[in-house]
Amino acid sequence: MTRDLRIARGWSQGRLSDQTNTRYGTALTREYVSRWERGVVSPxxxxxxxxxxxxxxxxxxxxxxxxxxxxxxxAAGAA
Structure with a gap:
């Protein structure tokens, strides 16, 4: 789900979790993002x-x- 969108921004899983935590005060980890992207869990x-x-x-x-x-x-076509 998030993998294509994350990669389109040039972000690592760690950066996605860091950006989310910084903005919302969550405790999201890179490992949990990986589990989402592998379909092990759903956000x-x-x-x-x-x-x-x-x-x-x-x-x-x-x-x-x-x-x-x-x-x-x-989105790429509009850029």
Whole structure:
């Protein structure tokens, strides 16, 4: 879910967790981000809202209502 969006920003898993923790005071770890990206666990609603802001993507993309690859393609075309 977050991997493509994170990579599109050029961020590591550690940077994503650091940015989220800095902005929201959470205790997100790189390891937990890795578990999300491998499909071992799914982020809860609170983390989805945080990730939406930190990654600067609509919440609907993270919730699967909008195809993230299509979103990335459209965003790259607009840049």
């Amino acid at each position: 809860g609603a609170c983390y989805l809202r945080c990730l939406s802001v930190v990654l600067d993507v609509p919440l609907a993309v993270l919730e699967g209502q909008v195809d993230r690859r299509e979103f990335l393609t459209d």
